[in-house]
Amino acid sequence: MHPDDEVCLCFHVTLRKIRHFLERExxxxxxxxxxxxxxxxxxxxxxxxxxxxxxxxxxGESPGLSISPQRYAEGRGDYRTTHARDPGVVREATGDPPGAGAAEHPGPVE
Ligand code: FES
Structure with missing residues (x-):
C-alpha cells in the first residue's frame, strides 16, 4: 500500500496521515x-x-500494509456484505499468521 492510499475508506484517511499522526501523537x-x-x-x-x-x-517500525489498495478495497466490500473479514486479506495486509491476526477481533479498537 502506498502512503497516499486510504487505510480508512469511510473517512478517506491515508496511510501517510496515520503515519504522521502516530509520529506526532x-x-x-x-x-x-x-x-x-x-x-x-x-x-x-x-x-x-x-x-x-x-x-x-x-x-519502532515504519507502519505499513503489504496489500494492494485494490485487494484491500475488495476485502472491505466483501466485509460490508458478509460482516466478516476474509482472513486471507488480513493475513496478506498484516503478515500475521493464522490465529494471531486481527480477523478474530472484529470489534472496536481497544
Ligand atoms: S474503512 Fe475505516 S471505518 Fe470504514
Whole structure:
C-alpha cells in the first residue's frame, strides 16, 4: 500500500496521515487513532489494520500494509456484505499468521 492510499475508506484517511499522526501523537493505544479524522469509527473494516499499524509504530517500525489498495478495497466490500473479514486479506495486509491476526477481533479498537 502506498502512503497516499486510504487505510480508512469511510473517512478517506491515508496511510501517510496515520503515519504522521502516530509520529506526532505517539498514542499509547490504537483506539486513539480515531482522533485522526475519525479513522476506524465508521464501518470498522479498518480497525484491525489500524491496530497493526499502531503495533508496528510501537515496535519502532515504519507502519505499513503489504496489500494492494485494490485487494484491500475488495476485502472491505466483501466485509460490508458478509460482516466478516476474509482472513486471507488480513493475513496478506498484516503478515500475521493464522490465529494471531486481527480477523478474530472484529470489534472496536481497544
Ligand atoms: S474503512 Fe475505516 S471505518 Fe470504514
Amino acid at each position: 505517539d498514542p499509547p493505544v490504537a483506539s486513539l487513532i480515531s482522533e485522526c479524522l475519525g479513522a476506524g469509527t465508521g464501518c470498522m473494516w479498518c480497525v484491525p489494520f489500524l491496530k497493526h499499524l499502531h503495533a508496528q509504530h510501537t515496535r
